[in-house]
Amino acid sequence: MSVFEADGFDDHEQVVFASDAATGLKAIIAIHDTRRGPALGGCRYWRYPDERAALTDVLRLSRGMTFKAAMADLPLGGGKTVVLADPARAKTPELMQALGRAVDRLGGRYIVAEDVGTSPADMAEVRKATRHVSGLDSGGGDPSPATAYGVWRGIHAAVNHRLRRNRLEGLRVAVQGVGHVGYHLCRHLHEEGARLFVTDIRADGVERAAREFGATPVALDDIYDVEADVFAPCALGAVINDRTVERLKVAVVAGSANNQLAQDRHGDRLAERGILYAPDYVINAGGLINVQHERMEGGYDRAAAYAHIGRIERTLVELFGRAERDGVPPHIAVDRMAGDRLRAGA
Ligand code: NAD
Numbered sequence: 001m002s003v004f005e006a007d008g009f010d011d012h013e014q015v016v017f018a019s020d021a022a023t024g025l026k027a028i029i030a031i032h033d034t035r036r037g038p039a040l041g042g043c044r045y046w047r048y049p050d051e052r053a054a055l056t057d058v059l060r061l062s063r064g065m066t067f068k069a070a071m072a073d074l075p076l077g078g079g080k081t082v083v084l085a086d087p088a089r090a091k092t093p094e095l096m097q098a099l100g101r102a103v104d105r106l107g108g109r110y111i112v113a114e115d116v117g118t119s120p121a122d123m124a125e126v127r128k129a130t131r132h133v134s135g136l137d138s139g140g141g142d143p144s145p146a147t148a149y150g151v152w153r154g155i156h157a158a159v160n161h162r163l164r165r166n167r168l169e170g171l172r173v174a175v176q177g178v179g180h181v182g183y184h185l186c187r188h189l190h191e192e193g194a195r196l197f198v199t200d201i202r203a204d205g206v207e208r209a210a211r212e213f214g215a216t217p218v219a220l221d222d223i224y225d226v227e228a229d230v231f232a233p234c235a236l237g238a239v240i241n242d243r244t245v246e247r248l249k250v251a252v253v254a255g256s257a258n259n260q261l262a263q264d265r266h267g268d269r270l271a272e273r274g275i276l277y278a279p280d281y282v283i284n285a286g287g288l289i290n291v292q293h294e295r296m297e298g299g300y301d302r303a304a305a306y307a308h309i310g311r312i313e314r315t316l317v318e319l320f321g322r323a324e325r326d327g328v329p330p331h332i333a334v335d336r337m338a339g340d341r342l343r344a345g346a
Contacts, residue, residue: 001051001052001055003015003055006052006055006056006059007052007056007059007060008055008056008057008058008059008060008063009059010032010059010063012030012031012032012033012059012062012063013031013032013033013034013039014030014031014106014109015028015029015030015031015055015058015059016028016029016030016031016102016106018098018099018102020095020098020101020102022094022098023092023094023095023097023098024086024089024095025083025095025098025099025102026083026084026086027043027081027082027083027084027099027102028054028055028058028081028082028084029058029079029080029081029102029103029106029110030058030059030061030062030079030080030081031062031077031078031079031106031109031110032059032062032063032065032066032077032078032079032080033063033066033077033078033342034077034109035077035342035345036069036070036074036075036076036077036342036345037069037074037075037076037077038076038077038079038108038109038110038111038132039062039065039066039076039077039078039079039109039110039111040065040069040076040077040078040079040110040111040113040134040288040291040292041061041062041065041078041079041080041081041110041111041112041113041115042080042081042112042113042114042115042116042118043080043081043082043083043099043112043113043114043115043118043122043126044057044058044061044080044081044082044083044115044116044117044118045082045083045085045091045116045117045118045122046082046083046084046085046116046117047084047085047087048082048084048085051084054082054084057082058080058081058082061080061082062078062079062080063078064078064281065077065078065079065080066078066338066342067281067334067335067338068281068282068285068288069288070338070341070342071281071282071285071315071334071337071338071341072282072285072288072289072312072315073308073311073315074288074289074292075292076111076292079110079111080115081099081103081110081112083095083099083117083118085117091122093125096118096122096123096125096126097125097126097128097129098129099112099126099129100112100125100126100127100128100129100130100133101129101130103126103129103130103132103133104129104130104132106132108132110132111132111133111134112126112130112132112133112134113133113134113291134291134294134295142180143286143287143288143290143291144179144180144181144184144287145184146286146287146289146290146305146306146309147181147184147256147284147285147286147287147290148181148182148183148184148185148187148188148256148286149184149188149286149306149309149310150283150284150285150286150287150289150309150310150312151181151185151232151234151254151255151256151283151284151286152185152188152189153309153310153312153313154254154278154282154283154312154313154316155168155173155189155230155232155252155254155278155283156168156313157278157312157313157314157316157317157320158230158252158254158276158278158316158320159171159229159230159251159252160317161276161316161317161320162251162252162276163229163251163252167192167193168189168192168193168194169192169193169194170193170194170195171189171193171194171195171229171230172194172195172197172226172227172228172229172230173189173194173195173196173197173228173229173230173231173232174196174197174198174199174218174223174226174228174230174231174232174250175189175196175197175198175199175209175215175232175234175255176199176200176223176231176232176233176234176235176236176239176255176257177199177200177233177234177235177236177257178198178200178205178206178208178209178215178234179200179202179205179234179235181234181256181284182198182200182205182232182234182235182256183205183208183209185232185234185255185256186198186209186213186215187212187213189213190212190213190214190215195216196209196213196214196215196216197215197216197217197218197223197226197228198210198215198216198217198218199217199218199219199220199222199223200235201220224244224247224248225247225249226249226250227249227250228249228250229250229251229252230250230251230252230253230254231248231250231252231253231254231255232253232254232255232256233253233255233256233257233260234255234256234257235257236257237257237258237259237260238259238260238261238262239257239260239262240253240260240261240262240266240267240270240277241262241263241266242262242266245266245269245270245273246269246273248270248273248275250275251274251275251276252275252276252277252278253270253275253276253277253278254277254278254283255280255283255284256280256283256284257280257284258280258281258284259280260277260280261277261280261331264331264332267329267330267331267332268329270329271329271330276320276330277329277330277331278316278330279319279330279331279334281334282312282315282316282319282334283312283316285309285312286309286312289305289308289309290305290309293305293308318337319333319334319337322336322337
């Protein structure tokens with residue numbers, strides 16, 4: 001298996017294969033780029049079909065973190081870890097400690113955090129072997145309110161650009177998923193006078209949004225057909241796909257979910273249909289920005305953190321302008337803009 005020719009390889013600075021016989025640890029740590037600062041990225045614990053799939057995943061995800069940090073104006077680079085879960089062995093505290101030792105050997109060039117399949121408790125085990133870890137229970141806790149705040153500011157940027165409206169009062173927003181982020185997003189939107197349409201596989205979430213924010217409940221699959229101004233995906237990835245992209249009756253797609261476009265061509269299609277897409281990794285960076293502020297030496301300053309998150313609005317304004325000037329959709333312009341920021345080392 002070649003690393004340099006693997007799918008997802010993009011001149012990564014360092015790719016480390018870590019193993020530990022005693023605990024059964026098999027992990028890949030990818031450091032994509034540290035020009036802006038140490039590479040930060042979560043640790044995914046996952047049953048991959050084979051090593052190649054794990055390698056591709058960690059290469060792509062670490063590159064994504066570089067771009068996300070650059071667009072969020074953070075002094076961080078991009079990295080990621082995947083642990084290849086062994087179906088025959090359980091995830092143990094000792095295995096997480098072994099991972100901590102592997103992270104520690106990188107001397108601070110990479111900072112690990114939780115991700116799919118790992119928890120704050122796992123990070124506490126990692127912490128026993130290295131201080132290069134974030135996302136502990138003792139930290140600021142749930143990043144979702146910060147993420148929701150950033151999405152709300154990002155919706156402002158998109159609505160202003162596409163609909164020339166400064167205020168969200170009377171705006172119709174269809175929210176898919178009223179979990180951690182979706183709920184707080186609904187609160188911001190409701191406080192500003194927006195009209196909400198919500199769906200979720202959990203009836204209690206929908207009922208709460210209806211009760212607290214006067215939201216109109218919508219059946220799961222009908223959310224794509226709601227006539228609204230904004231569609232805010234806050235549940236799953238790949239929801240803009242062949243089955244849904246022609247159905248949307250909105251002017252803007254802007255939500256927190258990761259990897260909203262099933263493929264790039266779905267972003268092209270949104271643009272052809274006149275629907276403005278706010279790239280997910282820009283608009284959903286509030287949680288990451290908050291984590292970085294929690295790590296600051298002088299202690300966490302909420303006002304400073306939220307002011308930084310609020311800059312997502314300005315970044316999106318800049319991005320939409322660039323997309324228009326370059327004559328490309330925002331999902332293409334964003335990679336160019338992140339690339340420029342990296343080269344500038346800014
Ligand atoms: P969550 O699990 O709390 O909320 C997701 C909600 O979506 C749940 O209420 C779930 O019941 C619902 N859901 C699941 N499948 C659905 C479906 N088919 N249709 C409608 N609803 C469905 O997760 P979250 O923390 O709110 O994150 C939401 C999204 O935002 C995820 O894609 C996540 O990766 C992304 N994100 C979250 C953060 C954060 O700070 N939490 C940061 C960046 C990105």
